[in-house]
Amino acid sequence: MRHLPLDRGRRWLSIARLLPLAGRPALLSSVLVNLTIGLLPVGFIVGTSVMLTRVPALAAVRHGPDAWPGVLSAFALAIGALVLQNMLSPLQAAFGELVTRRIDGHCMRRLMTACLADAPMTLLEQREVIDDLSLARQGLLERSQTPGAAAAGLLALIARYVQVIGAVILVGLVLGPSAGVMIGLVAAVVRAGSRGALTRWSLVIRRRFAGTQRRMRYVLDTGSDPAVAKEVRVLGILPWLRARAESESGSFLASWWRERRRIYFTPFLVFTLVALVGTVAVLLELRAAAGGVSVLGLSLAVQSILVPLRMGTFFPESDLQTMYGMQAYDTITDLEERFRTGARRTGPAVARTTLETSPVQELPAKAIRFEDVRFRYPDGDRDVLCGLDLELPVGTSTAIVGLNGAGKTTLIKLLARLYEPTGGLITVDGADLRDIDPRAWQRRLAMIFQDYVRYELDAAANIGMGAPDHIGDEAALRAASEWAGAADVLDTLPAHLATPLSSRYARGVDLSGGQWQRIALARALFAVGAGASVLVLDEPTAQLDVRAEVAFFDRFIELTEGLTTIVISHRFSTVRRADRIVVLDEGRVAEEGDHDELLRGDGGYAELFRLQAHRFFTDGLPGSEAMR
Ligand SMILES: Nc1ncnc2c1ncn2[C@@H]1O[C@H](COP(=O)(O)OP(=O)(O)OP(=O)(O)O)[C@@H](O)[C@H]1O
Numbered sequence: 333m334r335h336l337p338l339d340r341g342r343r344w345l346s347i348a349r350l351l352p353l354a355g356r357p358a359l360l361s362s363v364l365v366n367l368t369i370g371l372l373p374v375g376f377i378v379g380t381s382v383m384l385t386r387v388p389a390l391a392a393v394r395h396g397p398d399a400w401p402g403v404l405s406a407f408a409l410a411i412g413a414l415v416l417q418n419m420l421s422p423l424q425a426a427f428g429e430l431v432t433r434r435i436d437g438h439c440m441r442r443l444m445t446a447c448l449a450d451a452p453m454t455l456l457e458q459r460e461v462i463d464d465l466s467l468a469r470q471g472l473l474e475r476s477q478t479p480g481a482a483a484a485g486l487l488a489l490i491a492r493y494v495q496v497i498g499a500v501i502l503v504g505l506v507l508g509p510s511a512g513v514m515i516g517l518v519a520a521v522v523r524a525g526s527r528g529a530l531t532r533w534s535l536v537i538r539r540r541f542a543g544t545q546r547r548m549r550y551v552l553d554t555g556s557d558p559a560v561a562k563e564v565r566v567l568g569i570l571p572w573l574r575a576r577a578e579s580e581s582g583s584f585l586a587s588w589w590r591e592r593r594r595i596y597f598t599p600f601l602v603f604t605l606v607a608l609v610g611t612v613a614v615l616l617e618l619r620a621a622a623g624g625v626s627v628l629g630l631s632l633a634v635q636s637i638l639v640p641l642r643m644g645t646f647f648p649e650s651d652l653q654t655m656y657g658m659q660a661y662d663t664i665t666d667l668e669e670r671f672r673t674g675a676r677r678t679g680p681a682v683a684r685t686t687l688e689t690s691p692v693q694e695l696p697a698k699a700i701r702f703e704d705v706r707f708r709y710p711d712g713d714r715d716v717l718c719g720l721d722l723e724l725p726v727g728t729s730t731a732i733v734g735l736n737g738a739g740k741t742t743l744i745k746l747l748a749r750l751y752e753p754t755g756g757l758i759t760v761d762g763a764d765l766r767d768i769d770p771r772a773w774q775r776r777l778a779m780i781f782q783d784y785v786r787y788e789l790d791a792a793a794n795i796g797m798g799a800p801d802h803i804g805d806e807a808a809l810r811a812a813s814e815w816a817g818a819a820d821v822l823d824t825l826p827a828h829l830a831t832p833l834s835s836r837y838a839r840g841v842d843l844s845g846g847q848w849q850r851i852a853l854a855r856a857l858f859a860v861g862a863g864a865s866v867l868v869l870d871e872p873t874a875q876l877d878v879r880a881e882v883a884f885f886d887r888f889i890e891l892t893e894g895l896t897t898i899v900i901s902h903r904f905s906t907v908r909r910a911d912r913i914v915v916l917d918e919g920r921v922a923e924e925g926d927h928d929e930l931l932r933g934d935g936g937y938a939e940l941f942r943l944q945a946h947r948f949f950t951d952g953l954p955g956s957e958a959m960r
Pocket of ligand 1: 457709710711712716736737738739740742743
């Protein structure tokens with residue numbers, strides 16, 4: 333964490349640079365309101381001081397009534413300043429909110445682009461990056477800690493500083509420049525003290541308490557999450573959770589108090605002393621000058637001398653916002669930088685050269701080939717793929733089987749260019765895959781991963797995400813759900829395609845695992861309908877019941893005609909219908925052929941097939957026919 337003075341200046345500047353994003357009208361209105369709010373207390377001081385000088389005239393018997401207008405106008409100035417200040421406060425908040433929302437919208441879009449488009453997958457899986465992403469998300473979601481809130485807090489400081497400048501000018505005019513400078517210094521010292529303590533505190537919170545806070549929040553979330561209520565009740569772990577929550581918050585609070593005393597107490601004493609000394613010095617100057625200063629001057633000076641002392645208090649409209657909002661913005665810019673550097677290092681975000689063969693939208697026309705491909709995850713201690721050779725001819729279906737950890741999912745991640753091979757080559761129609769624009773290539777793929785995303789959106793969006801450009805095509809959405817066997821799922825939904833797939837929303841519905849899987853299949857098939865020609869399904873039927881699985885594969889040949897299909901599955905009933913089955917073992921192709929050839933070969937495939945078939949037959953499960 334950076335906290336050198338120069339760096340602090342840079343951070344303030346980076347927040348100030350966000351201000352134009354709020355739009356000129358909102359920005360100018362906010363500046364104007366804050367300027368006025370800063371000037372009004374000065375008006376109040378002037379009004380009350382003038383009133384004080386005119387009040388004695390009221391007591392004069394002969395001219396008393398004549399003095400009323402003068403007193404009343406000064407009174408009106410003072411009261412008017414006070415009332416206007418109160419009336420402008422809601423406007424200050426409203427413009428602040430507008431500035432906050434617009435800037436946060438911009439930052440949110442930047443974070444999404446950085447994370448979902450630019451970041452190499454290798455970085456997105458690093459613990460440190462995951463932590464920072466969660467901090468950045470939290471920073472954008474927690475109302476007073478966002479970069480936008482920091483920008484609005486920065487504008488709110490105008491009011492505070494204008495007020496102090498007004499007081500410095502008044503004191504300077506009455507008691508001379510040195511007195512003005514002195515109270516200006518008092519204001520600066522007191523502010524530096526309170527703000528400095530806040531900065532140190534925020535660093536401690538972030539560095540020292542991050543782990544404790546995360547643990548505490550986790551225990552509290554777990555204790556109040558309906559999703560875990562089932563298991564918590566059945567296992568009877570509520571007393572344990574309660575005790576854990578108490579001990580976590582107890583130890584957090586103990587160290588919290590210790591640190592707070594250390595950071596706030598001693599500096600508070602020092603800065604209060606400095607402020608007192610400075611104020612007393614100006615008061616002494618005032619006393620010395622008292623004989624030669626008018627009542628008006630004395631009143632202006634006495635009131636103004638007190639203004640800097642207010643700088644020692646916490647500014648609720650600005651301090652936390654600027655402090656934590658700046659940190660949130662820093663986290664976002666750090667992540668952007670890290671993703672940019674990572675993308676430069678781990679592989680091209682764009683094609684290395686312009687492909688001179690067929691346009692990407694016609695690929696692949698012949699074959700995809702893995703040639704001696706090696707791959708190791710950045711934090712891995714061994715190669716996951718160790719010289720893999722594999723050809724996927726266009727228009728054929730290939731099933732990939734293998735034990736857990738054999739490298740099946742890794743292989744399709746490389747095909748999708750989520751990672752780049754650490755050795756060897758992947759080619760499409762003979763061209764190096766790295767020479768093809770990744771985004772354009774990814775649009776050629778219709779893919780569902782084992783851990784596909786269950787979007788808390790309506791069914792139409794969940795299916796339409798396969799090809800977002802066509803998301804409004806209802807006929808295509810329905811066709812994809814028919815193909816995937818998800819039509820009956822949609823029929824049971826209260827608002828069909830428009831039903832939110834989460835009970836956390838009004839009229840929303842939670843789906844079972846198998847129903848979700850059909851929606852995910854529909855998503856992939858929707859992408860096919862929109863033009864993708866390589867269909868990749870990672871464990872597409874793991875959660876389907878046997879009947880649904882058999883029904884899906886009965887349609888599979890028809891569905892996938894003309895497509896290049898890759899299916900990863902542990903279910904032999906699923907893979908046996910593929911044109912070719914590839915057995916992966918420790919990152920290499922161990923066997924390949926069609927189902928009958930592999931059975932005849934009597935290798936690992938045949939052994940695993942018999943093992944699974946035997947279990948089905950002996951358990952007498954429905955659908956065992958499908959195994960024969
Ligand atoms: N992001 C990652 N970072 C580091 N190692 C990983 C990562 N993802 C997978 N691995 C490792 O790579 C190896 C292959 O994983 P992969 O997911 O490709 O296997 P798989 O054959 O698909 O397994 P399964 O059948 O269990 O899905 C495993 O040892 C796994 O621990």
